[in-house]
Amino acid sequence: MSEILGMKFMKQALMRKVLYALAPIILASVYFFGWRSILLIAVSVLFGVLAEWAFKRRSKKPVTEAVFVTAVLYSLTLPPATPFWVAAVGIIFGVVFGKEAFGGFGRNVFNPALVGRAFVYVSFPKFLTTEWNVPASGFPGGFGTYLTPQVDALSTATPLITYRSSGLMAEYLDIAFGRVSGSLGETSAILIILAGIYLIYTKTASKETMGGVLLGYLAMSTIFFATGVSQVPNPLFGLFSGGLLFGTVFMATDPISSPKSNEAKWIYGILIGVVTVVIRGFALFAGGIMFAILIGNTFAPILDELVKYFKSQKTAKAQNGGEKIG
Structure with a gap:
């Protein structure tokens, strides 16, 4: 116990900026779904930190602050009523097999938050696909309750599930402000857009990746x-x-599991946007963005290599052309 209480953390200013951007979204999750949102996030953070600490303690290396971002992002992709044990299992899996198995921070191929989310999605589909909660409204909203009631019909499920089952679309103002059922942090489009602007302004996240995802999505869906x-x-x-x-704002832009060159980031983002539309339209999954990003992670290293190769070829041709002229 004394070892746990005395654990040290690696300071990462970039990670803290992501947490600052997430703070309003976390507060919104409480407003829409109740105080259980904070407990669900706390459980994910606790077990995420412990999972990383279990690997770091032997080498006496500090736990990274990045694990806090991983755990918070992961928990914000969960429905409000997700059992605490499911949240714990998922974040442990994400940290261990999405991060530590590759050698720890900076070496992971896949976004660990999405690795954990994908694992619980396919392992415990009942909790992740059928149990949703009604968003609160007015004052004090969810700040006056532990957890808002569960939806009583498919017509009040998430906007995409409702569209797939009945063809009905939610009101644009509702999905813009977050007055719809869904995962903790994914309902309010306005707050997410503002967070994206902050991350771009502070040079914390890649505008090329964000732009690529939106371009690919809008082009293919159109x-x-x-x-x-x-x-x-x-x-x-x-x-x-x-x-x-x-x-788009928080997952695709993960600096470790995404490409490094700007050209590759555009291609990577477009790939994610296109695949999202295909999965949404023709697969069993209503969302699609989670699996699209994991697929994009797979191609990230080769995209960097391709960009590097074509740049070297272009440079070589320019040099050869200069030699011939001379």
């Missing part, structure tokens, strides 16, 4: 929608629904 593919909603509705913005 093509499908314009050609009459009924499974794909109009691009604007899809943009504000299903965690697309949250994934």
Whole structure:
């Protein structure tokens, strides 16, 4: 116990900026769904830190502050009523197999928060796909309750699930402000956009990656929608629904699991946006952005290598051309 209480943390200013950007979204999750949101986040943080500490203690290295970001991001992708034990299992899996198995911070191939989310999504689908809660409204909202009531019909489930089952679309103001059922941090489009602006302004997250995801998504969804593919909603509705913005701002921009060159970031982002539309329209998963980012993570290293290769080829041609002229 004394070892745990005396654990040291590696200071990472960049990670703290991400937490600052997440603070309003965390408060919004409490307003919409109740104080259980804070407990769910706290459980994820606790077990995420302990999982990383279990690996660091042998080498006597400090726990990274990045694990706090991983745990908070992971918990914000969970429905409000997710059992605490499911949240704990997921974050432990994400930290161990999405991060420490590759050698720890800076070496992971996949976004560890999404590794954990994908694991609980396929392992405990009942809690992640069918149990949603009604968003609170008015004053004091969720600040006056532990947990808001569960939805009583499919018509009041998340906007994308409702669209898939009935073709009905939520009101744009509701999905913009967050007055819809969904995961803790994915409902309020306005707060996520403001967070994205802050992260770009402070040079904490890549604007190229964000721009690529939005470009790829809007282009592909417009093509499908314009050609009459009924499974794909109009691009604007899809943009504000299903965690697309949250994934774009906070997950796709993870500096470790995404490409390093600006050109590769654009390609990477476009790939994620395109794959998101395809998964949403034709797979069993209503969201799509989670698996799209993990697929993008797979291609990130080779995209950097391809950009480097083409740049070297261009440089070589320019040099050869100069030699011939001389």
